[in-house]
Amino acid sequence: MSGAPFRLASLDAGHDRTAFNSDSEPLNRYLREQATQDVRRRVAACFVALADGSRIAGYYTLASASLLLADLPASTVKKLPRYPTVPAVRMGRLAVDQAFKSQGLGGALLADALDRAARSEIAAFALMVDAKDEAAAAFYRHHGFIALPDSPLTLFLPLATVLRS
């Protein structure tokens, strides 16, 4: 990653959430108003990249999820057991502050999420994401994610791929 060094941490009350300003207002509002509550209720884990001490430069969330086998591409299904669903980890949100865009931070946060999901003791077949629009889906495809055949804004990356790389 070029530019300023970032420190990755779990979101906590000491981090400054108010100044965060990505291109997506819903993602800014989520960090400001909802993230700490979701963490407290254990419906999401939230990880932040910190610049200059407590300033949040980017964040993402992870939570448990599942993928229906019937929704996956045939080439993936053929390598899986015939269960109705497979376990997954969902990266529900990912955003980088405008001041830190295009410096590799989005890619670094994605790599951190993949690494955390792949190294968990609780098995998950894939990291999945719900891209908010086509530009976000292009970002994930750029990083090797595969779109579900019938829902192109839902993408996944098998975690065995991450462990092999």
Ligand SMILES: CC(C)(COP(=O)(O)OP(=O)(O)OC[C@H]1O[C@@H](n2cnc3c(N)ncnc32)[C@H](O)[C@@H]1OP(=O)(O)O)[C@@H](O)C(=O)NCCC(=O)NCCS
């Ligand atoms: C999408 C987002 C997270 C990217 O963050 P970023 O820090 O600017 O991205 P990076 O600098 O890490 O880019 C990493 C790589 O992805 C590529 N990339 C970035 N945006 C892309 C896009 N929309 N489509 C295709 N590739 C893209 C970059 O060219 C770069 O490629 P390289 O590693 O081969 O040089 C950021 O723009 C953002 O917060 N957008 C608003 C919220 C959003 O769309 N979130 C997506 C999840 S819904």
